[in-house]
Amino acid sequence: MTIKEQIAELLKALNKGVYEKENEMKLALLSAIAGESIFMLGAPGVAKSLIARRLKFAFKNATAFEYLMSRFSTPDEIFGPVSISKLKDEDKYERIVKNYLPSAHVVFLDEIWKAGPSIQNALLTVLNEKVYRNGDQEVKVPMKALISASNELPASDQGLEALWDRFLVRYVVEGIKEVKNFNEMIANSFNIYEDNVPEEIKLTEEIYTALQEAIDKVEIPENVFGVIHAIRNYINTYNQQEENKDRQIYVSDRRWRKIIHLLRTSALLNDRTSVDLMDCFLICHCLWNEPEQRSITEQFVKDAVQKHGYKLNFNLKTIKETIADLKAEVTEETKFVKDTRVETLKYIKEYDCYEIEGVGEYDKYLRKQDLEALNGTEQYIYLHYSQHSSFYRHSQFRIRKGSDNFHIIVNGKECVLKTEIIGDKRQITRKPNKVMEKHWDEKVAKILETTSGLKEQLETYRQMDLKHLRVNLFVDPALANIVETHITDKRKAIEKLEVEVKSIQSDYKALKDGEVVIPPPKGN
Numbered sequence: 001m002t003i004k005e006q007i008a009e010l011l012k013a014l015n016k017g018v019y020e021k022e023n024e025m026k027l028a029l030l031s032a033i034a035g036e037s038i039f040m041l042g043a044p045g046v047a048k049s050l051i052a053r054r055l056k057f058a059f060k061n062a063t064a065f066e067y068l069m070s071r072f073s074t075p076d077e078i079f080g081p082v083s084i085s086k087l088k089d090e091d092k093y094e095r096i097v098k099n100y101l102p103s104a105h106v107v108f109l110d111e112i113w114k115a116g117p118s119i120q121n122a123l124l125t126v127l128n129e130k131v132y133r134n135g136d137q138e139v140k141v142p143m144k145a146l147i148s149a150s151n152e153l154p155a156s157d158q159g160l161e162a163l164w165d166r167f168l169v170r171y172v173v174e175g176i177k178e179v180k181n182f183n184e185m186i187a188n189s190f191n192i193y194e195d196n197v198p199e200e201i202k203l204t205e206e207i208y209t210a211l212q213e214a215i216d217k218v219e220i221p222e223n224v225f226g227v228i229h230a231i232r233n234y235i236n237t238y239n240q241q242e243e244n245k246d247r248q249i250y251v252s253d254r255r256w257r258k259i260i261h262l263l264r265t266s267a268l269l270n271d272r273t274s275v276d277l278m279d280c281f282l283i284c285h286c287l288w289n290e291p292e293q294r295s296i297t298e299q300f301v302k303d304a305v306q307k308h309g310y311k312l313n314f315n316l317k318t319i320k321e322t323i324a325d326l327k328a329e330v331t332e333e334t335k336f337v338k339d340t341r342v343e344t345l346k347y348i349k350e351y352d353c354y355e356i357e358g359v360g361e362y363d364k365y366l367r368k369q370d371l372e373a374l375n376g377t378e379q380y381i382y383l384h385y386s387q388h389s390s391f392y393r394h395s396q397f398r399i400r401k402g403s404d405n406f407h408i409i410v411n412g413k414e415c416v417l418k419t420e421i422i423g424d425k426r427q428i429t430r431k432p433n434k435v436m437e438k439h440w441d442e443k444v445a446k447i448l449e450t451t452s453g454l455k456e457q458l459e460t461y462r463q464m465d466l467k468h469l470r471v472n473l474f475v476d477p478a479l480a481n482i483v484e485t486h487i488t489d490k491r492k493a494i495e496k497l498e499v500e501v502k503s504i505q506s507d508y509k510a511l512k513d514g515e516v517v518i519p520p521p522k523g524n
Helices: 003-014 022-034 048-058 075-079 084-090 117-129 161-166 179-187 205-215 222-240 253-269 277-286 291-308 317-334 368-372 434-464 477-483 485-510
Strands: 038-041 064-068 106-110 131-134 137-140 145-150 169-172 335-339 342-345 353-357 365-367 379-387 390-401 407-410 413-417 419-422 425-429 514-517
Touching: 003 022, 003 048, 003 253, 022 038, 022 048, 022 145, 022 169, 022 205, 022 253, 022 277, 048 064, 048 106, 048 145, 075 117, 117 131, 117 161, 169 277, 205 253, 222 253, 222 277, 222 291, 253 277, 277 291, 277 477, 291 477, 317 335, 317 434, 317 485, 353 368, 365 368, 434 485, 477 485
Parallel strands: 038 145, 038 169, 064 106, 106 145
Antiparallel strands: 131 137, 335 425, 342 419, 353 365, 353 413, 365 379, 379 390, 390 407, 407 413, 425 514
16 A cells, blocks of 8 residues: 555545545644644634544554643643652652653644743744753653644734744634535534544554655655745735735745645655645645635735746747748738729819819819819919809919829918729639649648647646646645646647638638629728
8 A cells, every 4th residue: 555545545534424624634634744733723613623633543552632721721731740759859840741742642732822921932842843841851752743723813912923833734624514514414423533543544653754754855846946936926025015014924934944844745645756736735724824815825826836837848939930831822822912093083073173172161173174274383263162053163262283183282372182092902812723732731731740749748748747636635636727727728829720720721722713802991
């Protein structure tokens, strides 16, 4: 049995009789094997303590310590009472730690923020160094998991920041939502506090030790570093915004180091020798300081994975250029534009005259014979107007020829004669000959062969390199869609090129000899 198979069976057994707490159990077990602590935020009665009690069964011969903190809790209640005999006979201040936190493998501390400073300081040492200073000696604690819980976050003015920072994984625990699960939960007679985990799948001390030694050997690929740097940049940008100055997201360097350790643990337990992008989705459980920041940090992680994750070096530029050349060649050989349009003076046959633009209503028509008689010397000529379908002479003006056939000078001012376009613009198509069509068919086939090969490479990459994406023990398989974004986008780009080249082929095969008038643009 591989370690992944063992962990999968272990999670299945731990979740038996527990409803809608799969993610919490996964993160608790992952944190325990990684040697990290987890904090669960939630209302009373949502199974926070149950997760800790069930987690104990994952380890062979494991002991547990559980305590509900209050402001009156003393170190004796957590770390054990002072040994009177040691104090009396040997003048040593030592605690009896058996059956207390320093001797437990799995620890659950409820309402941890109510603990006093002396308990907090001792906990910091345990969390940082995995040792407990008992009198004049340091006791190595066997603690694999510290799970803390509360229905509130630590107050900002109580000096709890250091302790809060030690809880790497943070998760909001909610009640059962599905009606079916709720009904089963209240009706089920299964004893969830009884150890139902088969002995053969429990983690022994030897296995646990071997895993600890192997975790730091797991490789971290460059794309994972890229994702982490992207997330850090997102956080920095968020923190610099004025509206977020009182809601900063702070992630210490120590915390990033622990995050990497958690990702390595996930990879190892998934039977991999390197971290992958699916592991990176675990980061979102390690960033937020307030519940309101969960959706923000989740989006940071998703965006980082999507934009800075897998990069495929498929250069489609050459294919695009080949298609553009083919399209240009087909157009050049089969389509021509014949333009017979000519601008000419608009002749008003009814009155035998031309219209002048930009002059008065009663001085807008110039007789044809007067226009033809114009030269470079001013002449006194009458202009005309029309009214009620009749043509009248109005006033006399000094008029001479303008700079071209479309302009005249009226009383020293250049005026434009109204023009019109005669003729048309035609699209002439010519059916390609058989030799040319065969030549183009060969080009199309070669392009499609290339794109087909690229799609096969993509599919091979998806099946071989990314086959493990949807089987991560600790991450929702639906998130694999984000990881595969680059592959999906690249495939769509290739398919778009295929559609384009097939459209070109369809067009030239359907061509017939013909001539069509191209309508003028609207407004002309």
